[in-house]
Amino acid sequence: xxxxxxxxxxxxxxxxxxxxxxxxxxxxxxxxxxxxxxxxxxxxxxxxxxxxxxxxxxxxxxxxxxxxxxxxxxxxxxxxxxxxxxxxxxxxxxxxxxxxxxxxxxxxxxxxxxxxxxxxxxxxxxxxxxxxxxxxxxxxxxxxxxxxxxxxxxxxxxxxxxxxxxxxxxxxxxxxxxxxxxxxxxxxxxxxxxxxxxxxxxxxxxxxxxxxxxxxxxxxxxxxxxxxxxxxxxxxxxxxxxxxxxxxxxxxxxxxxxxxxxxxxxxxxxxxxxxxxxxxxxxxxxxxxxxxxxxxxxxxxxxxxxxxxxxxxxxxxxxxxxxxxxxxxxxxxxxxxxxxxxxxxxxxxxxxxxxxxxxxxxxxxxxxxxxxxxxxxxxxxxxxxxxxxxxxxxxxxxxxxxxxxxxxxxxxxxxxxxxxxxxxxxxxxxxxxxxxxxxxxxxxxxxxxxxxxxxxxxxxxxxxxxxxxxxxxxxxxxxxxxxxxxxxxxxxxxxxxxxxxxxxxxxxxxxxxxxxxxxxxxxxxxxxxxxxxxxxxxxxxxxxxxxxxxxxxxxxxxxxxxxxxxxxxxxxxxxxxxxxxxxxxxxxxxxxxxxxxxxxxxxxxxxxxxxxxxxxxxxxxxxxxxxxxxxxxxxxxxxxxxxxxxxxxxxxxxxxxxxxxxxxxxxxxxxxxxxxxxxxxxxxxxxxxxxxxxxxxxxxxxxxxxxxxxxxxxxxxxxxxxxxxxxxxxxxxxxxxxxxxxxxxxxxxxxxxxxxxxxxxxxxxxxxxxxxxxxxxxxxxxxxxxxxxxxxxxxxxxxxxxxxxxxx
Ligand code: ANZ
Ligand code: ZN
Numbered sequence: 001x002x003x004x005x006x007x008x009x010x011x012x013x014x015x016x017x018x019x020x021x022x023x024x025x026x027x028x029x030x031x032x033x034x035x036x037x038x039x040x041x042x043x044x045x046x047x048x049x050x051x052x053x054x055x056x057x058x059x060x061x062x063x064x065x066x067x068x069x070x071x072x073x074x075x076x077x078x079x080x081x082x083x084x085x086x087x088x089x090x091x092x093x094x095x096x097x098x099x100x101x102x103x104x105x106x107x108x109x110x111x112x113x114x115x116x117x118x119x120x121x122x123x124x125x126x127x128x129x130x131x132x133x134x135x136x137x138x139x140x141x142x143x144x145x146x147x148x149x150x151x152x153x154x155x156x157x158x159x160x161x162x163x164x165x166x167x168x169x170x171x172x173x174x175x176x177x178x179x180x181x182x183x184x185x186x187x188x189x190x191x192x193x194x195x196x197x198x199x200x201x202x203x204x205x206x207x208x209x210x211x212x213x214x215x216x217x218x219x220x221x222x223x224x225x226x227x228x229x230x231x232x233x234x235x236x237x238x239x240x241x242x243x244x245x246x247x248x249x250x251x252x253x254x255x256x257x258x259x260x261x262x263x264x265x266x267x268x269x270x271x272x273x274x275x276x277x278x279x280x281x282x283x284x285x286x287x288x289x290x291x292x293x294x295x296x297x298x299x300x301x302x303x304x305x306x307x308x309x310x311x312x313x314x315x316x317x318x319x320x321x322x323x324x325x326x327x328x329x330x331x332x333x334x335x336x337x338x339x340x341x342x343x344x345x346x347x348x349x350x351x352x353x354x355x356x357x358x359x360x361x362x363x364x365x366x367x368x369x370x371x372x373x374x375x376x377x378x379x380x381x382x383x384x385x386x387x388x389x390x391x392x393x394x395x396x397x398x399x400x401x402x403x404x405x406x407x408x409x410x411x412x413x414x415x416x417x418x419x420x421x422x423x424x425x426x427x428x429x430x431x432x433x434x435x436x437x438x439x440x441x442x443x444x445x446x447x448x449x450x451x452x453x454x455x456x457x458x459x460x461x462x463x464x465x466x467x468x469x470x471x472x473x474x475x476x477x478x479x480x481x482x483x484x485x486x487x488x489x490x491x492x493x494x495x496x497x498x499x500x501x502x503x504x505x506x507x508x509x510x511x512x513x514x515x516x517x518x519x520x521x522x523x524x525x526x527x528x529x530x531x532x533x534x535x536x537x538x539x540x541x542x543x544x545x546x547x548x549x550x551x552x553x554x555x556x557x558x559x560x561x562x563x564x565x566x567x568x569x570x571x572x573x574x575x576x577x578x579x580x581x582x583x584x585x586x587x588x589x590x591x592x593x594x595x596x597x598x599x600x601x602x603x604x605x606x607x608x609x610x611x612x613x614x615x616x617x618x619x620x621x622x623x624x625x626x627x628x629x630x631x632x633x634x635x636x637x638x639x640x641x642x643x644x645x646x647x648x649x650x651x652x653x654x655x656x657x658x659x660x661x662x663x664x665x666x667x668x669x670x671x672x673x674x675x676x677x678x679x680x681x682x683x684x685x686x687x688x689x690x691x692x693x694x695x696x697x698x699x700x701x702x703x704x705x706x707x708x709x710x711x712x713x714x715x716x717x718x719x720x721x722x723x724x725x726x727x728x729x730x731x732x733x734x735x736x737x738x739x740x741x742x743x744x745x746x747x748x749x750x751x752x753x754x755x756x757x758x759x760x761x762x763x764x765x766x767x768x769x770x771x772x773x774x775x776x777x778x779x780x781x782x783x784x785x786x787x788x789x790x791x792x793x794x795x796x797x798x799x800x801x802x803x804x805x806x807x808x
């Protein structure tokens with residue numbers, strides 16, 4: 001045979017016919033839920049990046065199966081959302097048609113990869129039998145007061161014509177199309193992820209996740225401990241709270257600032273300042289939050305004409321409006337302390353506002369801590385003690401207290417787009433918002449709708465969709481015309497995989513509890529905040545409803561790196577540097593492609609594609625074939641039966657390979673694992689050149705060799721396994737274990753130094769007495785010559801490694 005696609009096909013068919021990958025529910029074996037982030041069928045093809053995610057992880061799953069785990073490795077499609085919709089808009093083909101067609105192509109490609117996906121458990125999020133339960137999930141959250149509607153300024157992409165979640169705004173630009181994001185007020189559905197902010201934060205430390213990702217989630221949740229203080233508006237009944245992390249500086253407040261969007265602005269602005277404030281508000285609406293937070297940007301603002309009263313000093317300070325204060329954080333109002341805050345300092349300097357030092361320290365602005373000055377009764381207190389004392393006083397006067405704030409915002413889930421799960425809510429003029437009864441799910445997405453975006457929800461244009469009757473009063477009512485953020489679909493898919501065919505409920509609780517959490521989750525680092533945070537939130541909410549019994553969905557997480565184009569740049573069609581897996585697979589076979597991906601890159605780093613390197617992997621696979629073929633010839637002969645030095649040497653490499661691969665694979669270090677297999681190949685090949693060979697021993701070695709190779713080159717190893725008469729399938733074999741005794745060498749090489757310079761290397765038996773080693777070293781001819789007529793002052797022996805002779 002020669003390894004290639006015909007062999008791939010042969011085994012893919014056999015594996016499938018034998019249902020080799022089925023998760024056995026009644027198995028005694030320990031379950032192992034291996035999950036790769038499902039892909040969205042946006043382009044028509046699997047690309048090298050998909051392969052890099054799925055190929056190596058499949059090898060890992062096969063390795064674990066051979067280690068005796070009952071592996072569950074499902075696959076599906078994240079089929080709703082912007083990528084599929086944009087693709088449909090571009091090609092003019094209806095998203096349902098193009099998506100299902102793309103899925104078909106991708107399924108074919110995934111099968112050609114020979115991954116042991118459990119296809120019987122496939123989920124496709126855009127099909128009614130899936131999104132029925134996405135809608136059900138939404139209703140459950142609504143029932144528990146975790147879904148609500150509010151009018152809110154939202155990020156609006158003028159080009160995609162849609163609302164974006166904060167996470168989809170990158171540096172003030174749309175994540176998808178890079179247009180500048182603006183603001184718009186709309187009534188939107190939110191999920192109350194902030195109810196779980198503390199738990200989401202506290203849970204992070206216990207996760208076996210990349211540190212960077214954990215840090216990003218922590219930052220995203222952004223817990224900040226401070227205080228709130230109430231400022232009364234002078235000559236008015238109005239008052240407002242500020243959030244501050246530096247309540248110790250309360251005596252240094254020389255002005256306060258409201259966010260331009262704050263409803264208070266209109267109430268406090270005096271007649272003569274109205275036009276300036278209005279103009280400023282218009283100006284602000286054009287800026288993104290990111291720009292507004294930029295430290296280097298010149299601060300701007302306007303005076304409202306009103307004053308506020310400091311809750312402890314009773315000093316009157318001017319109320320300003322400035323865009324560096326965000327409406328969405330804290331209370332949307334800030335007490336400004338120019339002496340101790342950089343932004344406030346810049347602002348006060350520009351607008352000639354007073355600057356009063358209240359903390360001792362360096363030159364102003366001084367943002368550090370220290371003893372208080374200019375602070376009346378609090379003078380002399382250190383910052384921490386002063387905070388305590390000031391908060392106490394605020395609380396006594398009902399003007400404030402301690403306060404914890406989170407950066408995390410509630411999750412905005414409504415989209416004014418076509419390609420998503422309709423929000424299962426009905427609006428009735430007499431009953432208000434009425435949830436669609438569970439028995440009426442799914443609320444089907446109508447096919448015949450003008451889906452190209454024009455700023456309105458496409459579903460609003462479908463009368464047959466919009467018009468319905470109120471489930472409560474039976475009167476005429478209309479459906480919610482927004483669809484759910486696709487991250488809602490993917491927040492629970494790992495639960496549905498387990499019980500994907502259940503038509504009675506979203507899942508059987510016992511079945512799911514037996515399978516979760518996901519033991520190993522692998523996908524791109526771009527999901528550090530959104531998907532990974534939403535899935536954690538949904539899991540916790542479902543746990544509180546008694547629908548799962550876990551706190552965390554993904555126990556262990558790995559991010560694969562990025563495969564770049566041959567030019568070292570991110571692959572993109574416009575740059576013409578994309579690699580299409582299909583052509584390589586038909587030329588070299590799936591295993592060569594997979595082995596190259598595993599060997600050519602550090603899994604978590606990725607790197608540039610190299611045609612030369614994949615060719616050299618093809619040569620390696622050829623070589624393995626030749627070596628195994630000649631080993632098989634030798635196995636048939638009757639050779640010697642003794643175990644001598646040559647056998648021991650090969651045995652050492654064999655067991656060392658097993659030991660290393662076991663160790664490396666646990667950490668998904670595919671490249672070093674394959675490097676060890678290459679060494680093993682060399683050692684076997686070398687042994688086959690010996691004059692006298694032990695054929696029984698060769699057989700033993702070949703059996704191990706193929707079992708080690710199997711997860712990495714599944715089709716090829718299965719074929720070889722058949723050649724040596726192994727039973728189908730090699731994946732029902734166990735992965736070899738190593739023998740520590742074989743790793744103890746009879747002899748070790750010891751370097752001999754004279755005054756620190758290596759003069760000779762000698763072989764000695766392991767465990768030889770120190771004195772004997774010394775004598776042997778001194779008797780060596782090269783060493784003798786090096787010593788010459790000098791006297792030996794000292795001999796230092798480092799057992800098993802080195803002898804150092806000090807001469808004078
Ligand atoms: C007075 C003060 C004095 C402050 C001082 C800092 C230094 P983190 O750590 O991110 O929570 N702040 C509060 N709400 C804000 C908003 N909506 N927009 C912009 N800035 C806001 O930051 C908390 C600090 O950020 C608060 O403490 C407040 O300024 C500001 F010497 O209050 B500080
Ligand atoms: Zn009604």
